[in-house]
Amino acid sequence: MNEKKDILEQLRNSQSGFSVPEGYFDTIEDRVREKISNPRAAHPVWAVAKPALLLSCMFVLILAIGYGTMTITGTSSSGETGKLAEDGAEVVMEQDFSHLEDDEIIDYLAENLSFSDIETFIAEEQTNL
Amino acid sequence: MEDSEILALFREGERNRAFNVIVRTYSERLYWHLRSIVQIHEDADDLLQNTWVRVWNALDTFRGDSGLYTWLYRIATNEAISFLRKQKITTALRLSDPSSVIAAKLAADEEFNGDDLQVALQKAIAKLPPKQKAVFSMRYFGDLKYEEISEILDVSVNSLKTSYHFASEKVKEYIKKYMD
Numbered sequence: 001m002n003e004k005k006d007i008l009e010q011l012r013n014s015q016s017g018f019s020v021p022e023g024y025f026d027t028i029e030d031r032v033r034e035k036i037s038n039p040r041a042a043h044p045v046w047a048v049a050k051p052a053l054l055l056s057c058m059f060v061l062i063l064a065i066g067y068g069t070m071t072i073t074g075t076s077s078s079g080e081t082g083k084l085a086e087d088g089a090e091v092v093m094e095q096d097f098s099h100l101e102d103d104e105i106i107d108y109l110a111e112n113l114s115f116s117d118i119e120t121f122i123a124e125e126q127t128n129l
Numbered sequence: 130m131e132d133s134e135i136l137a138l139f140r141e142g143e144r145n146r147a148f149n150v151i152v153r154t155y156s157e158r159l160y161w162h163l164r165s166i167v168q169i170h171e172d173a174d175d176l177l178q179n180t181w182v183r184v185w186n187a188l189d190t191f192r193g194d195s196g197l198y199t200w201l202y203r204i205a206t207n208e209a210i211s212f213l214r215k216q217k218i219t220t221a222l223r224l225s226d227p228s229s230v231i232a233a234k235l236a237a238d239e240e241f242n243g244d245d246l247q248v249a250l251q252k253a254i255a256k257l258p259p260k261q262k263a264v265f266s267m268r269y270f271g272d273l274k275y276e277e278i279s280e281i282l283d284v285s286v287n288s289l290k291t292s293y294h295f296a297s298e299k300v301k302e303y304i305k306k307y308m309d
Contacts (some may be wrong), residue, residue: 017243
């Protein structure tokens, strides 16, 4: 039995520190019923904009990570990568997605990107920080 | 009331009554399951309600191939994993570290008062990829058998064992560093 395993075993048997507000579970039925009665309406424009938006969102995500990397590492944007990023940014900026909420874009990315895509983005971002 | 009785009630047309019984019976267990994965009370509460909305909409299609409990866990777990993926994308766009975000949220969460070691544990868990986090939480906190997790996530038992092994090693390593 090594020391590291003991740590997890010890923590499993100790208080987690998690609690809920008083009476939380007594009111859950009412809150669920309320939520079912008033579902959030879907955005009508959203359904139409989906296909084009996926590519744009992915591009924006890559640009954001690239821009962050260049900003943090102090890389000049005058290089080929910087120029490409600037050109790409202009193309994306010409499209008007102002009618979409951030949540809707995030929802769409989460539904359409694979785990490996996300993990790659995060890994690249963390490596570059 | 047994699951079979609840479902019989539902099939007899007592839809609302059957659903209320399910909510009353399983809310607490599902809440703690979700809380162990997403860690923050407010997030777990939102996900629990979203889970119930999905259950309400899908109850007609439940064929009983798996147990009701497994089916509910599957819906809740998918909600949690989907939430974590969105959270990762959001933090990536903001160039933030997901575990720092969770640490800040935990510090502000009135429903968490863990000691330093519990904080370290939660921060370590926050660093895990979404699916690995779900596997670790179900096994470590929920004490579910690999066979049960396999049915919920539709992943082989061997993959789950590997996933849990890597997750627990990462968590232990983080806590060890934290303690040194």
